[in-house]
Amino acid sequence: MRLSRSLIPTLKETPAEAQIVSHRLMLRAGLIRQQSAGIYAWLPAGQRVLRNIANIVREEQDRAGAQEILMPTIQAADLWRESGRYDAYGPEMLRIRDRHDREMLYGPTNEEMLTAIMRDSVQSYRDLPQMLYHIQWKFRDEVRPRFGVLRGREFLMKDGYSFDLDYAGAVASYRRMLLAYMRTFRRLGVRAIPMRADTGPIGGDLSHEFHILAPNGESGVFYDNAFETIGLGDDTLSYDNQADLNAFFEQMTSLYAATDEKHDTEAWNNVPAQSRREGRGIEVGQIFYFGTKYSEAMGFSVVGPDGSKIHPEMGSYGIGVSRLTGAIIEASHDDAGIIWPASIAPFRTAILNLRQGDAITDTLCESLHEKLGDAALYDDRPARAGEKFADADLMGHPWQLIVGPRGAANNQVEVKNRRSGERTELSADDALTKVLG
Amino acid sequence: MRLSRSLIPTLKETPAEAQIVSHRLMLRAGLIRQQSAGIYAWLPAGQRVLRNIANIVREEQDRAGAQEILMPTIQAADLWRESGRYDAYGPEMLRIRDRHDREMLYGPTNEEMLTAIMRDSVQSYRDLPQMLYHIQWKFRDEVRPRFGVLRGREFLMKDGYSFDLDYAGAVASYRRMLLAYMRTFRRLGVRAIPMRADTGPIGGDLSHEFHILAPNGESGVFYDNAFETIGLGDDTLSYDNQADLNAFFEQMTSLYAATDEKHDTEAWNNVPAQSRREGRGIEVGQIFYFGTKYSEAMGFSVVGPDGSKIHPEMGSYGIGVSRLTGAIIEASHDDAGIIWPASIAPFRTAILNLRQGDAITDTLCESLHEKLGDAALYDDRPARAGEKFADADLMGHPWQLIVGPRGAANNQVEVKNRRSGERTELSADDALTKVLG
Numbered sequence: 001m002r003l004s005r006s007l008i009p010t011l012k013e014t015p016a017e018a019q020i021v022s023h024r025l026m027l028r029a030g031l032i033r034q035q036s037a038g039i040y041a042w043l044p045a046g047q048r049v050l051r052n053i054a055n056i057v058r059e060e061q062d063r064a065g066a067q068e069i070l071m072p073t074i075q076a077a078d079l080w081r082e083s084g085r086y087d088a089y090g091p092e093m094l095r096i097r098d099r100h101d102r103e104m105l106y107g108p109t110n111e112e113m114l115t116a117i118m119r120d121s122v123q124s125y126r127d128l129p130q131m132l133y134h135i136q137w138k139f140r141d142e143v144r145p146r147f148g149v150l151r152g153r154e155f156l157m158k159d160g161y162s163f164d165l166d167y168a169g170a171v172a173s174y175r176r177m178l179l180a181y182m183r184t185f186r187r188l189g190v191r192a193i194p195m196r197a198d199t200g201p202i203g204g205d206l207s208h209e210f211h212i213l214a215p216n217g218e219s220g221v222f223y224d225n226a227f228e229t230i231g232l233g234d235d236t237l238s239y240d241n242q243a244d245l246n247a248f249f250e251q252m253t254s255l256y257a258a259t260d261e262k263h264d265t266e267a268w269n270n271v272p273a274q275s276r277r278e279g280r281g282i283e284v285g286q287i288f289y290f291g292t293k294y295s296e297a298m299g300f301s302v303v304g305p306d307g308s309k310i311h312p313e314m315g316s317y318g319i320g321v322s323r324l325t326g327a328i329i330e331a332s333h334d335d336a337g338i339i340w341p342a343s344i345a346p347f348r349t350a351i352l353n354l355r356q357g358d359a360i361t362d363t364l365c366e367s368l369h370e371k372l373g374d375a376a377l378y379d380d381r382p383a384r385a386g387e388k389f390a391d392a393d394l395m396g397h398p399w400q401l402i403v404g405p406r407g408a409a410n411n412q413v414e415v416k417n418r419r420s421g422e423r424t425e426l427s428a429d430d431a432l433t434k435v436l437g
Numbered sequence: 438m439r440l441s442r443s444l445i446p447t448l449k450e451t452p453a454e455a456q457i458v459s460h461r462l463m464l465r466a467g468l469i470r471q472q473s474a475g476i477y478a479w480l481p482a483g484q485r486v487l488r489n490i491a492n493i494v495r496e497e498q499d500r501a502g503a504q505e506i507l508m509p510t511i512q513a514a515d516l517w518r519e520s521g522r523y524d525a526y527g528p529e530m531l532r533i534r535d536r537h538d539r540e541m542l543y544g545p546t547n548e549e550m551l552t553a554i555m556r557d558s559v560q561s562y563r564d565l566p567q568m569l570y571h572i573q574w575k576f577r578d579e580v581r582p583r584f585g586v587l588r589g590r591e592f593l594m595k596d597g598y599s600f601d602l603d604y605a606g607a608v609a610s611y612r613r614m615l616l617a618y619m620r621t622f623r624r625l626g627v628r629a630i631p632m633r634a635d636t637g638p639i640g641g642d643l644s645h646e647f648h649i650l651a652p653n654g655e656s657g658v659f660y661d662n663a664f665e666t667i668g669l670g671d672d673t674l675s676y677d678n679q680a681d682l683n684a685f686f687e688q689m690t691s692l693y694a695a696t697d698e699k700h701d702t703e704a705w706n707n708v709p710a711q712s713r714r715e716g717r718g719i720e721v722g723q724i725f726y727f728g729t730k731y732s733e734a735m736g737f738s739v740v741g742p743d744g745s746k747i748h749p750e751m752g753s754y755g756i757g758v759s760r761l762t763g764a765i766i767e768a769s770h771d772d773a774g775i776i777w778p779a780s781i782a783p784f785r786t787a788i789l790n791l792r793q794g795d796a797i798t799d800t801l802c803e804s805l806h807e808k809l810g811d812a813a814l815y816d817d818r819p820a821r822a823g824e825k826f827a828d829a830d831l832m833g834h835p836w837q838l839i840v841g842p843r844g845a846a847n848n849q850v851e852v853k854n855r856r857s858g859e860r861t862e863l864s865a866d867d868a869l870t871k872v873l874g
Contacts, residue, residue: 001504004563004564005502005564005566005567006504006567007504007506007554007555007558007559007567007569009557009558009559030558033554033557033558035508035509035512035513035516035550036509036511036512036513036539036541039509039511040509041506041507041508041509041550041554042506042507042508043506043554043558044504044505044506044569046507047505047506047507047571048505050507051505062811065442067438067443067444067481068481068484068485068488069444069478069479069480069481069484070478070479070483070484070487071472071478071479072472072473072476072477072478072574072591073510073574073591074473074476074531074543074576074590074591075472075473076472076473079472091536092536094511094533094535094536096531096533096543098531098578098590099528099529099531099578099580102473104473106511106533106543113472113478116472117444117470117478117480118444120446120470121444121446121467121470121480122444122446126441126819127441127442129442130442130443130444132444132481134484137509137510137574139511141535141536143536153511153535154509154510154511374499382563
C-alpha cells in the first residue's frame with residue numbers, strides 16, 4: 001500500500017483527550033478516530049490489526065472444535081425477560097424502542113439468544129456436546145467511557161458457549177477452551193496469565209480471567225514467576241487427548257495467579273518469595289462455567305439415552321478483540337511508538353524512500369514494494385527522512401527497509417528491526433529474505 | 438465438519454412464515470433462524486456463506502484499490518444534522534437515546550461519517566483520490582420486514598465511498614467500481630445486470646443498480662439479451678488502463694437495461710425485437726455519483742495546487758452482502774433445494790455415509806473426510822440413506838460423495854454433481870480429484 005494514497009493520518013501532537021499510552025498511540029498512528037464517546041471508527045491500519053487479531057482468534061476456536069455462527073447485534077427484550085436479566089442488567093444495557101414501540105436492546109452478550117437457538121434446534125443427547133462462538137460487535141453503555149478501545153461502548157468481542165450433557169463434559173469443554181485461549185494469546189505475541197476469578201454462587205474452580213501484564217493495567221495482579229518462562233500451550237498437546245488437556249489445566253491452575261479482587265494472602269505466602277511477582281494486568285478474556293443456569297431458566301432440555309430430560313451444562317468464553325488492540329500496545333511499545341508483534345501488525349514491513357523523486361531510489365523502492373505486495377506499506381510521500389523515520393517507528397511495523405540514494409546506487413538497503421532497533425546494511429535480495437523470514 | 442456434531446438443523450416441513458423460496462430454503466437448510474422481525478442469526482452453514490460472499494467482495498474491492506476500514510454501527514444524531522438527513526430520513530432510521538439521553542442512531546449508511554473522517558484527516562489535493570469501503574451491519578427499521586434476508590432490518594452491507602478532486606476523477610472512480618462490481622458478481626457465480634438508475638437532481642448517467650434475474654424479483658426488468666452472453670469483466674482488463682475502463686463502461690451502458698421505474702419505451706423500441714428480454718430482478722448493489730453534496734454540506738475541502746479550496750467529488754457504492762445470500766438462492770435452486778455456486782458454498786462437498794456403523798464404509802468415509810478437511814461436511818448421522826440424500830440436495834453442496842458398503846468394499850464411491858444431477862462411480866482417489874478439481 002502506498003502511504004501517499006492511504007488514509008493513515010499520523011499525528012505529531014499528542015491528542016489532549018487521551019490519558020493512557022495505548023489510546024495516544026492508536027490516535028497518533030492513525031489506527032482509530034473517535035466518532036462519539038467510546039465509539040470508534042477503525043481506519044485502514046487499525047482495521048488490519050483488528051482483522052488479524054480476529055483471524056487468529058477464529059483459527060484457534062475452529063481448531064478447538066468450536067463452530068462459528070453470527071448472531072445479530074439487536075435483540076428482543078422479551079428474550080432477556082426469560083432469564084430475568086432484562087431488569088437485572090442496569091443502565092449499561094442500551095435499550096431501544098423500534099418504530100412499532102417494541103422493546104429491543106443492543107446485545108452486550110449472547111447467553112440468552114444462543115440458548116434459545118439451541119432450544120429450538122437440538123432435541124437429543126446425540127446432538128451434544130457442541131461449542132459455538134461468534135465474533136460480533138457488542139454495546140455496553142459505560143457511564144464514563146475512557147482509555148480508548150480499552151473501555152469503549154461499542155466493542156468487538158468473541159463470545160463462545162459450550163453445551164454438555166453433564167458436569168464432566170462441561171469440565172472437558174472448559175479445559176479445552178483454556179488451552180485454546182493460551183494458544184490464541186501466544187500467537188498474538190503476548191503473554192497472558194490465567195487468573196482464578198470469581199465464580200459467584202456456582203463455586204468451584206471453573207472461572208478464569210486472562211490478563212496481559214502492563215503498567216497501566218486496571219487490576220493489581222499477583223503471580224508465580226513460573227508464568228514468565230513456562231510454555232503456554234505449545235503444539236505438542238492434542239485436543240483429542242483428555243490426559244493432555246488435564247495435565248495442561250493442572251499446570252496452569254496449580255501455579256498461583258490472582259487479581260487483587262481474588263488475592264489470597266495465605267496461599268500467596270506459600271509461594272517461594274523469589275517466585276512472587278506483583279504487577280498490573282489488563283483483562284482480555286474470561287472463561288466461565290455456569291452450569292444449568294440458562295438452560296433451566298429458559299427451558300432448554302434434551303432427551304437422554306433413557307428418555308429422561310437433561311438440562312445441558314453450559315460455559316461461556318469471551319475474548320475482547322477490539323480491547324486486545326489497546327492491551328497489546330500497552331504491553332508492547334516504547335517512547336517512539338508501537339512495537340507490533342509480527343502476527344498482528346497492520347504491515348509487516350515499511351519501505352522508507354529517503355529521496356522521493358530520485359530515479360534510482362524510486363526504482364528500487366517500487367521493486368521492493370512490488371515484491372512485498374500487500375504486506376508492506378511504502379512511504380512514498382514527498383517528506384523529509386526524519387518524518388518518515390518517526391512515522392515508521394510510531395506505526396510500529398516489525399521491519400523497516402530504509403532506502404537512500406547512495407545505497408540504492410549499489411542495490412543496498414538498510415534493514416531495521418523495530419523491536420531490537422538493530423540496523424543492517426544488506427543487498428536488496430538479502431533484505432527481502434530477512435523481512436520475509 | 439461432522440454433521441452429527443454441527444448446528445445445522447435442517448427442517449423437513451416448510452415453515453409457514455416464509456413466503457418465498459429463498460426464505461423457505463434458508464430456514465429448511467439450517468442457514469438462519471429469525472430472532473425478531475427481520476433480524477436473523479446465521480447458523481454455521483449460513484455464516485460460512487456470508488463469510489464467503491464477504492471475502493469475495495473484499496478481495497475485489499482491494500484489487501480495485503479501495504481501502505478497507507470499519508466504522509461503528511452506532512452514530513451520533515448530530516452528525517446527520519450536518520447533512521440535513523436526520524430529520525429527512527423518516528421512521529426507517531432506528532433512533533436511540535443513550536443513558537445520558539444523547540440522541541444516537543443505528544447507521545443505515547455512512548456518507549456523513551466518512552465525510553467527517555476525511556474532513557478531519559485529509560487537507561491537501563495530494564492526498565486524493567481515495568476510495569474507502571467497509572463491510573458492516575446496518576439497520577433499517579422496515580415497517581413490514583419480509584422475504585427473509587431479502588428485506589430484513591439488520592443487514593450486512595459493503596458500502597464504499599470515493600473522493601476525487603474533480604468530475605473527471607469521479608467518473609474514473611465510478612467506472613473502476615463498475616468493473617469491480619461485475620467482477621464481484623461473476624466470482625459469486627451469478628449474472629448481475631447493471632441497470633440505469635435514478636440520479637435525482639444530479640442527473641447524468643452515473644447511477645446504476647445491479648440486478649440478479651429471478652422470478653421472485655421485486656422489480657420488473659427490461660434488458661438486451663446480449664447481457665446473457667457477453668463477458669462481464671474478465672481478467673484481461675486492467676484497472677490501471679483508463680482506456681480499458683472506458684471501453685468496459687461503454688459496453689455495459691450502451692446496451693439497454695432498465696427496471697420498470699426507469700423504463701424508456703422509446704429506447705426499448707430501438708432494441709431489436711429478438712434481443713428484448715423482460716423478467717424480474719433483485720437489486721443486490723448500487724453505485725451512485727453524487728458530486729459535492731456531502732463535502733459542501735459538511736464543509737469538507739482540500740487545498741488545491743494553487744491554494745484554492747476544493748470540495749471533493751464523491752460517489753457511493755453499495756453491495757448487499759446478506760441480501761445476496763437470498764438473491765443467489767432465488768436465482769439458483771430447484772425443487773429439491775439450494776444449488777450453491779462453488780465459490781460461496783458453505784461446504785464444497787458432502788460425504789454421505791449410507792451405512793453408518795459398517796466398519797469398511799466408516800473407514801472410507803473417515804479417510805475422505807480427513808483428506809477433504811474443512812471444505813467437506815461429513816454426514817455421519819445414524820440416519821436413513823433417503824434422509825441423507827434429501828438433506829444434501831436441500832443444503833446444495835456442489836458435490837456429493839456417496840459411500841455405501843458395496844462400493845466401499847471395492848474402494849468405490851459415487852460422485853454426484855448437484856447442479857447437473859450427474860452421478861459417476863469412481864475410485865476414491867479419482868472421486869477426490871474430481872471434487873477438488
